[in-house]
Amino acid sequence: DAKTTQPPSMDCAEGRAANLPCNHSTISGNEYVYWYRQIHSQGPQYIIHGLKNNETNEMASLIITEDRKSSTLILPHATLRDTAVYYCIVRGQAGTALIFGKGTTLSVSS
Amino acid sequence: EPEVTQTPSHQVTQMGQEVILRCVPISNHLYFYWYRQILGQKVEFLVSFYNNEISEKSEIFDDQFSVERPDGSNFTLKIRSTKLEDSAMYFCASSVGTANYGYTFGSGTRLTVV
Numbered sequence: 001d002a003k004t005t006q007p008p009s010m011d012c013a014e015g016r017a018a019n020l021p022c023n024h025s026t027i028s029g030n031e032y033v034y035w036y037r038q039i040h041s042q043g044p045q046y047i048i049h050g051l052k053n054n055e056t057n058e059m060a061s062l063i064i065t066e067d068r069k070s071s072t073l074i075l076p077h078a079t080l081r082d083t084a085v086y087y088c089i090v091r092g093q094a095g096t097a098l099i100f101g102k103g104t105t106l107s108v109s110s
Numbered sequence: 111e112p113e114v115t116q117t118p119s120h121q122v123t124q125m126g127q128e129v130i131l132r133c134v135p136i137s138n139h140l141y142f143y144w145y146r147q148i149l150g151q152k153v154e155f156l157v158s159f160y161n162n163e164i165s166e167k168s169e170i171f172d173d174q175f176s177v178e179r180p181d182g183s184n185f186t187l188k189i190r191s192t193k194l195e196d197s198a199m200y201f202c203a204s205s206v207g208t209a210n211y212g213y214t215f216g217s218g219t220r221l222t223v224v
Contacts, residue, residue: 030209032210034212036212038153041147041218043201043215043216043217044145044201044203044213044215046212049212051210091209096166097143097158097168098143098155098213100152100155101152
């Protein structure tokens, strides 16, 4: 089972920042936090991952708290195409598979 | 940008028939995965494959399922005797490494068992 807790749904206005929270209070020191999204019934899409430092790429930023018990995915300027289910996943030791939970359904509206 | 390619995009099969779903992972990736998603449900892990053997599998991946990398490019999932409840989207994924690498997923094969 997934080791993370996410709100089931969130809304965001187009052009505004979308901040998606995730709790992972039982994360261990060698576990990474991964974010994926799934648009409609397409294959999941990798967004970003991190261990303890904040990370940024062309899609999003990942903010991990100092105690690593929670994180926030930030889409700086949400568009309608960002409407999707967003999954926060804690990845176990090397070789263990990604396990998806129910995620957060983000709805971006104009 | 490199892609994971899955074929066919949609397959309809009769209950009890064998079906093979095909995937071409990204060429320099070493780890391969199959997932499935029943309509309206979450994405479920089936199996991971590395160095020509299964490295991890879920409870779903029972004796009816098998995986193979028959050549240097293809990665297949076989369901020996399909059941109605096997109807789902099946996603293949690949990655360069494990803990510090993301997966690239294909666009999926929609399997309908009738």
